[in-house]
Amino acid sequence: MAKGVSAPKVYAGKETRLAFPSDGYRLQGTLHLPDRLTPNLIVGSHGLYSSGNSPKQVELAHRCCQMGIAYFRFDHRGCGRSQGRFEAVTTLPGRRNDLVDAVSFLRKTFSFGPQLGLFGSSFGGTTCLAAAGILKPSRLVTLAAPVDSRSILAAVKKDEAPVAPLFFKDVFQFDLRDELVAISDLLVIHGDKDELIPSSHAEVIFKRAHSPKKLLFITGGDHRLSRRNHQQEFISETMNWLKPLTNPLPNDREIPC
Numbered sequence: 001m002a003k004g005v006s007a008p009k010v011y012a013g014k015e016t017r018l019a020f021p022s023d024g025y026r027l028q029g030t031l032h033l034p035d036r037l038t039p040n041l042i043v044g045s046h047g048l049y050s051s052g053n054s055p056k057q058v059e060l061a062h063r064c065c066q067m068g069i070a071y072f073r074f075d076h077r078g079c080g081r082s083q084g085r086f087e088a089v090t091t092l093p094g095r096r097n098d099l100v101d102a103v104s105f106l107r108k109t110f111s112f113g114p115q116l117g118l119f120g121s122s123f124g125g126t127t128c129l130a131a132a133g134i135l136k137p138s139r140l141v142t143l144a145a146p147v148d149s150r151s152i153l154a155a156v157k158k159d160e161a162p163v164a165p166l167f168f169k170d171v172f173q174f175d176l177r178d179e180l181v182a183i184s185d186l187l188v189i190h191g192d193k194d195e196l197i198p199s200s201h202a203e204v205i206f207k208r209a210h211s212p213k214k215l216l217f218i219t220g221g222d223h224r225l226s227r228r229n230h231q232q233e234f235i236s237e238t239m240n241w242l243k244p245l246t247n248p249l250p251n252d253r254e255i256p257c
Contacts, residue, residue: 013065018072020105022098025089028052028081029074029102031110032061039070040138040245041106042117045099045124046073048090051080056121056143056231063239067246070112074102076127092174095123096130103135115245119238120145122197122223129176129205132183139245141187141238144194144223147201148175180208187214187241189234191221214241 013032020027029052033039042064044057052073061071076098078086103116115138120128125145132140149172186209190202199217206215216237221230 013061013070018074018105018109020074020102022077022101023094025077025083025098027074027077027083027098027102029072030061031106032065032071032073033110034065034068034070036068038111038113039068040113040115040117041070041072041103042119042139042242042245043099043102043106044071044073045095045118045120045127046076046079047122047124049079049086050121050124051075053080054121056225056234057119059231059235060119060238063235064242067239067243069117069242069245070110072102072106074098091172092126092130095127096134099127099131100134113245115139117141117242117245119143122146126174126176129180129183130174133179137185139185139187139242140183141189141241142202142205143189143225143234144191144197145188145201145205146197147177147180147204149173150175151198151201177204177208180205181210184210185212187216187238189216189218189237191223191225191230192217193220194223196223 013034016031018029018031046052046054046057052075057073061073064071075082076095078084078089116135117139118128118137119141121143122145125142128140128142129145188202188206190199192199202215206213218225218230218233225231225234
């Protein structure tokens with residue numbers, strides 16, 4: 001690249017901050033809208049202690065807008081800018097409700113295409129799997145998602161979590177194995193060197209889900225995909241899986257700038 005010439009920026013779409021209710025909590029999020037009248041929609045669910053501002057979701061939102069897909073990233077109850085005290089409101093049913101209510105709010109407020117995509121990282125992936133039976137996504141992507149809570153306590157101890165382990169023993173119990181048989185159109189991604197959630201969780205999710213489905217182990221990848229080449233592989237594979245959501249409706253057209 002010539003000296004003094006900057007790299008082109010990835011189109012981020014029109015960003016709009018939104019608030020919506022879920023079980024009495026006011027949740028905050030950001031909607032990325034491409035220049036298209038009725039884009040299909042993808043909604044992201046972040047990890048246990050994270051927020052909708054995670055770098056993975058921000059980059060996914062920008063890439064989706066480039067492809068003409070809308071993307072909504074938000075803070076679950078008790079996280080980021082949303083209401084609630086984390087240790088008092090965090091459960092899998094609660095996060096599932098957040099996700100379902102986010103989709104319901106968006107569909108009532110904006111005009112989207114008929115296809116819905118879901119993306120979830122770590123516990124966000126678990127949340128997407130739990131909500132899939134209700135939302136019926138056309139495409140679903142999970143990254144480093146635990147299928148049950150058995151290994152969560154061990155992971156919390158390794159990760160020096162800010163919440164007491166007793167919280168996970170008494171409140172945070174789940175097992176999604178039986179629910180996976182109703183899920184399809186699923187891409188399961190997991191680092192094979194994940195130090196928090198064993199890659200065996202990905203194998204269980206993949207085996208119990210229906211086709212079409214795909215399992216991808218990122219060689220050398222840790223839980224957060226800390227290395228840039230691992231992040232790039234994740235983004236590339238995810239966007240390839242989400243390509244069917246770029247198909248416009250017959251009456252769709254790009255909005256002139």
